Amino acid sequence: MIRNFIFDWSGTLVDDLPPVIDATNAVLTHYGKLAMDRETFKREFCLPFPVFYERVLPGVPLEELDPLFRKAFIGSAEVATILPHAKDFLHFCEQRGCRMFVLSSALEKQLREQAREAGIHDFFEHIYAGILDKREKIHEILDAHDLRPDETAFVGDMEHDIETARSAGVLSVAVLTGYDSREALSAVEPDIMANDLRILRQVMTETAFEPSPQYPIATVGALIFNEHNQVLMIRTHKWSNRWGIPGGKIERGETTEDALHREIREETALEIDDIRFVTVQDCIEPEEFYTSAHFLLFNFTARRVSGTVFLNDEAEEFVWIDPQQAVESLDLNEPTRKLIAAVLQQA
Numbered sequence: 001m002i003r004n005f006i007f008d009w010s011g012t013l014v015d016d017l018p019p020v021i022d023a024t025n026a027v028l029t030h031y032g033k034l035a036m037d038r039e040t041f042k043r044e045f046c047l048p049f050p051v052f053y054e055r056v057l058p059g060v061p062l063e064e065l066d067p068l069f070r071k072a073f074i075g076s077a078e079v080a081t082i083l084p085h086a087k088d089f090l091h092f093c094e095q096r097g098c099r100m101f102v103l104s105s106a107l108e109k110q111l112r113e114q115a116r117e118a119g120i121h122d123f124f125e126h127i128y129a130g131i132l133d134k135r136e137k138i139h140e141i142l143d144a145h146d147l148r149p150d151e152t153a154f155v156g157d158m159e160h161d162i163e164t165a166r167s168a169g170v171l172s173v174a175v176l177t178g179y180d181s182r183e184a185l186s187a188v189e190p191d192i193m194a195n196d197l198r199i200l201r202q203v204m205t206e207t208a209f210e211p212s213p214q215y216p217i218a219t220v221g222a223l224i225f226n227e228h229n230q231v232l233m234i235r236t237h238k239w240s241n242r243w244g245i246p247g248g249k250i251e252r253g254e255t256t257e258d259a260l261h262r263e264i265r266e267e268t269a270l271e272i273d274d275i276r277f278v279t280v281q282d283c284i285e286p287e288e289f290y291t292s293a294h295f296l297l298f299n300f301t302a303r304r305v306s307g308t309v310f311l312n313d314e315a316e317e318f319v320w321i322d323p324q325q326a327v328e329s330l331d332l333n334e335p336t337r338k339l340i341a342a343v344l345q346q347a
Helices: 017-030 038-044 049-056 062-075 086-095 108-118 134-144 159-168 182-187 197-207 256-268 323-329 334-346
Strands: 004-007 099-103 126-128 152-156 171-175 192-194 217-225 231-236 242-244 247-249 271-284 294-306 315-321
Touching: 017 038, 017 062, 038 049, 049 062, 086 099, 086 197, 099 134, 108 126, 126 134, 134 159, 152 159, 159 171, 159 182, 171 197, 182 192, 192 197, 217 256, 217 271, 217 334, 231 256, 231 323, 242 334, 247 256, 256 271, 256 294, 271 334, 294 334, 315 323, 323 334
Parallel strands: 004 099, 004 152, 099 126, 152 171, 171 192, 217 294
Antiparallel strands: 217 231, 217 247, 231 242, 231 315, 271 294
């Protein structure tokens, strides 16, 4: 159960990319280097930031660079703004009695000013700012505040944040609202990855505040056909942004068909009929799933009766596609690939 949250700042709670890029470019042009646009900066920047400066300005000592950056950052006309859903997520954690901290490489004075302006300063028990290497500092934070690693999550937007979490044995959480791309973050395999803090709130509600069940979870899902014999595929963060089928857990007192109707309605707004059982899959600790799990997957086929697809917060996009084409062209999660193979074999 997660009782403590350590947050990165830049790109996680606040969008400070505009003034950071502005200040970085002031430093680069001071030494006769070309300024970077937003995409170039996001591609090139890394933490710890001395590594970045050694690459773009080799041989220039950090003691010389730091005052130039600070002056340019303070004088920048660009502003930092709180990210959407950040305040709501902090309220959400506060309501559950979680302890909250900040661990950031951002300048402390400016970070605190941004926090006060955004009305989120008082959520945090302690703010650690101006940290060069978070991998070293996080151990001190755990010790100083008596935080158990198995009850703590570190939320960040960069590879360095995930490495920091892993070095301390805490839950690593990546959000896609900041500096590093989905591809870069996927490569370091965070325990949880979410598009933003709104999605993360949903994920945490389902997984982080309750002990993991010690028994398999029964779920239903359907390969839904439309009038053109295309199937509905949805892409979701829960399955490492791979494509799959809509579905979910069977609630106490529900039949599998009742659960299937409810889940399809909740996730897609579709009504279905012609429900046919295909197979049940053992799904034990799937690597693609965003958290540790053991499922029994009751798989069906069905036909759309009515409705237009309207996705809820669990999914990111959808497509109607020929089933064979789905196998050949989509990055499917493994249970969905097995289900489609079974359906095609029965056809």
